[in-house]
Amino acid sequence: MEKSNIAVLIIAAGYSSRMHDFKPLLPFGQITAVERLIQTYQTYGIEHIYVVTGHRQDDIIEALQGYKVHIVYNEDYAKGMFSSIQKGLSAIDETVVAFYMQPVDIPLIKVKTLESLYEAYIHEHKGVLYPTFLGKKGHPPLIDMKYKEKILASDGKGGLKKVLEAFKEDALHVNVSDQSVLMDMDILDDYINLVVYEVMNTPTKEECLAIMLENEVPEPIIRHCEAVEGMVSKVYEGITSFGLNINKQTLSAAALLHDIARQEKNHAFIGAQRLRAMGYEAIGNIIETHMDIDVKDHTPLNANELLFLADKLVCEDEVCGFEKRFEKALKKCEGNDEAQRNITRRLNATKAIISKIENLTGKVFNDG
Template sequence: MIKSKDIAALILCAGRSARMGDFKPLLPLGRDNFIERVISLYRSVGIENIVVVCGHEAQRVIPELTRLGVKWVLNEHYDKGMFSSIQTGVNHLHGQDRAFFLHPADIPFVRPDTLQSLIAAFSTGEMDICRPCYQGKHGHPPLISLSLAAVIREFAEAGGMRTLLARYAEKSRDVQCNDSGILLDIDTPEDYEKALKNISPTHLFNS
């Protein structure tokens, strides 16, 4: 069984948040903000190797990441899209990590048991990628073998990560999760308003 200490989390925090009109990672969400909630998720299952990729508004988020005690890296070419941030982040993962979660910062409602299910599925050693599914739809975060790091670094085809995941479909496993949070990315003010209404007094999302 692979342990949490063998897993890293790569959190993407470099985008412009154009549809929201404000910088999503620092928006309040219950007692936390988006980025703090995602970091807390990984720490709750024992994952401490957390790398956050910054870009747009880096000067605002870096002090928060420093306060939270997590490693950050800067993608100076974040305007090229999310895949450029993935490639930047992969370059800063530890060689001893077995795999890494890939998690955009605007998907803050994933549950800890979903991560645990993905780690358990990956531990069988049969697949290079484990993807969470809810009601037949893929969501975040996929768990990806570090053996694919070199492929990710060199991949230059259109479609970025979506194309790469499709290319490795035969080495991927879908993990069914009773967790609607894997699909809930917060893109617009309307999404954000709805999310705030669904935070319970105990700071849990009501799925």
């Protein structure tokens, strides 16, 4: 089955009364919320895009000039979202086999989430698929068109949720690492949080955990990553007043995710590639050097060096100090000259980073 048979219903018909502004046209960068969703689905390859309008329809039509979408007007939009779902569903092309039900007030859905739902739909043969983030069900669900008539026949009491509850045996919760499936914008503070989330382009701590679980990272390695994040945060706090160009959120995320491929050969590179594929280029760049790094004495401290150092100050999930860690590593590799050279190179890099910190702060480094 090709994605050419999949549609999306973007529901943008309501009053946005709690927001005290019109949600579909709220800006995200240079585009509006409804445009952001359209572009996401187009990027994923969805051709059947239906935008259900009601309140301020003319403003939405003007904003969407140039987009290849179907505008469906719901004259009964005052009755609530379910009436808009029914109106949009009745307009969907008969060649469509399933549709994403996408409220406009959940605008930052990632392409990877759409892909995860679609892949599960193809391989698991379920009729309703919900994106689930750390056990919490979110939007958009992907719904098979076999339920079209049931939805259209409903009196609307309890909304779409009530209709789909009857088919829970045909439903599947799909784990995703995308917290935005839970992030709607009912009020102004919600919108501000979404804007910040988008600008950062950095996974939250909760998303980092979800990414680790998605990559089947064992619990002991998760605890190690959390310990490294704690250490790198401590080191960062000690140097943050010196004006270094290091983003704390990106650094913390890199620390939490640095070992997502630990069970594979060349895990630093493999992990970096996975993060880049998810759109986290900066995090991937930091992760790639956490095993081996070239420290330049006369350049400012950077995030790569801080992660490398923090990783060398933690043994499993406890702070141990780099001397203890390297002493243990050298002893373990006695008789293996190449391994000893590699370990010694990393030891020298660790000492060089500590020296940079001491020169910067004018204090003896004693963390770990």
